Amino acid sequence: MINTLLEMFSYAFLVRAVIVGLLVALCAALLGVSLVLKRYSMIGDGLSHVGFGSLAIATAMNLAPLTISIPVCVLAAFLLLRISESGRIKGDAAIALISTGAIAIGVVVISLTTGLNTDVCNYLFGSILAMNKGDVKLSIALAAAVLVLFAFFYNKIFAVTFDENFAKATGVKIGAYNMIIAFLTAITIVLGMRMMGALLISSLIIFPALTSMRLCKWWKSVTVCSAAVSVLCFFAGVVISYVYATPTGASVVIINIIAFLLFWAVNEVKGRIKKMKKLIAPLACLALLLSACAKPSAGEAARNGNGSIAVNIQGEIPKPADLSDEVFEIREKMFVAQMNDIYINPADYLGKTIKYEGLFKNYTWERNGETYYYVIRYGPGCCGTDGDCGLEIVWDGEYPAVDDWVECVGVLEEYEELGATYLRLGLTSLTVLDVRGAEYVEQ
Amino acid sequence: MLITCQDASFAYEGSIAVCGLSFTVNSGDYLCVVGENGSGKSTLIKGLLRLKTPQSGSVLTGDGLLASEIGYLPQQTAAQKDFPASAYEVVLSGRLASRGILPFYSRRDKAIADENIKRLGLDSLRNRCYRELSGGQQQRVLLARALCATKKLLLLDEPVAGLDPRVTQELYRLIERINRDTGLTVIMVSHDIQSAVKYASHILHLRTKQEFYGKTADYLQTEAGKSFVGEGGATND
Secondary structure, eight states: OHHHHHOOOOOOOOHHHHOOOHHHHHHHHHHHHHHHHHHHHHHHHHHHHHHHHHHHHHTTOOOOHHHHHHHHEEEEEHHHHHHHHHHHHHHHHHHHHHHHHHHHHHHHHHHHHHOOOOOHHHHHOOOOOOOOOOHHHHHHHHHHHHHHHHTTHHHHHEEEEEEHHHHTTTTOHHHHHHHHHHHHHHHHHHHHHHHOTTTTTHHHHHHHHHHHHHHHHHHHHHHHHHHHHHHHHHHHHHHHHHHHHHHHHHHHHHHHHHHHHHHHHHHHHHHHHSOOTTTTTHHHHHHHHHHHHHHHHHHHHHHTTOOTTTHTTTTTTOOOOOOSEEEEEESSHHHHHHHHHHHHEEEETTEEEEEEEEEEEEOOOOOTTOEEEEEOOOOOOTBBBEEEEEEEEESSSSSOTOOOOEEEEEEEEEEETTEEEEEEEEEEEEEEEEEEEOOHHHH | EEEEEEEEEEEEEEEEEEEEEEEEEEEOOOEEEOOOOTSSHHHHHHHHSSOOSSSEEOOOOTTOOOGGGGEEEEEGGGGGOOOOOOOOHHHGGGGGHHHHTTTTTOHHHHHHHHHHHHTOOOGGGGGSGGGGGGGHHHHHHHHHHHHOOSSSOOOOOSTTTOOOOHHHHEEEEEEEHHHHHHHHEEEEESSSSHHHHOSSSEEESSSBEEEEEHHHHHHHTTTTHHHHHHHHHHHHH
């Protein structure tokens, strides 16, 4: 278990993703309590679809995704509330209207520009995508702002959630607080969307609140408990996703389902034998949950068959992917995510020596008649496109045959051609290996 | 004079909901607003809470009463039935209006909440979950919350709806005691005309306009009063 965690956190981009994810899970759980009780559960779903549409547009326009999606989603949140309040279209219908509309616009924009590719798939189902550092900083700042605002308005959110009529009568501006809740929700959704996926992000809002309501009876305890449940489930989900190479968003939701069932079962049992103390039950659940997650450790990972695992079996902790190391090795595990990170944050890697294994490929571009060489693995392409994952290489020696399994070592460099900047690896060694690794990689 | 209505009328999108309202409520009064469904009772409540401005005429408040100082007991909503909150949390939220923009409750707010919990005999229910309380207990919690919000005026909207007869009578006696002991003014909207004439000092009878306003004893002498009390009695039996 400890080894798995240490191995996980040797990937700098994974650490960043988990930090952002935990903050988002926390924000979503806190807001979720109010949203679920106000019968606004579906608002998260609607906003995430709007988020998908705006991400698609941002991708098509080559803009930073967050800077487009956040204002669009906030706007959509205001619009949703306005429509439901005016009463001409009922709340659930308004959400369905806006969310399907946004998806349609997104899909059309995508098909007219980039076509359905891995990025789009990732927006739908989520992945531990490499985020660039600007996004990470923005996400952390926004998530912190959501937490501070929630704490500041904690009592007012309770009053507005419990009894709008009373709050209104005592002079609380209901509309303003509904807006604040919607605003915070919109930001949370956009931040969590790329990791959890547009289709799954609303689970972070709904599950923890409902889970904690099985056992907790007070507003305060429900709030604290759902925050704890959400953070723990998210973490467990990410670990499972890492170990079994399952999609992150779906894994987190599965863990949330398990937590919900556990809380529900404990409540049922408690109802029959009223002996268990209030606090012991949820704690026991969480302990159970954690120990269940702890099981798939080194031995399990070894069965996946993987170059880096050999180190694991000997009980050694793999060396952290520290960039000051002389050679930075990209392992089979997290191959796609690591490659992504190189393309998203090239400044971190330029000039470093990188080593990895893959299939040797070449490609002749008709436009200039030149041949380019690559070492790649087949990634999780979507809809038959965008499946290759790796780097372009240049090598002074003789190139091997196409589809040979090679190990390449080289320095990452940037070059310009026909007005665009590309990344490639200037090789210092290229070895054909007899033992082939996994040609298809998922993460 | 706590509240004065001068020929006030209220409208929804142009059509008059209730008109010709002229009455005064003095400190310590117990006014019961009666009338059938659609007679304008809910509209009047919104007007008194300043959530609706009169179409014509005026609603004046005196004795330094602010709209945010009215202790309001609204009808329960469906969402509240499965709401996870302790009785104490609900009662304390009555202090919200006095906080203004400040985020957290002061020690004084908590003391006032505790005082009202004690006053309504809710000590043993303080930490219980609101959704697990009986209907009568829930109404007492909401009454305690209303008391936290006011020192002057309680506005109760159908407080006994859905309660069984015994609990209904208990709640009426409790409200009467609060009115008598603390001199708090009570305005109650009710279908229950029998209890209205039994407990209230004044009656306001609405039928989209003001049918009667005056002392309870006088109301019983009027034709409207006689027939309405008779009808009410008949349907209640």
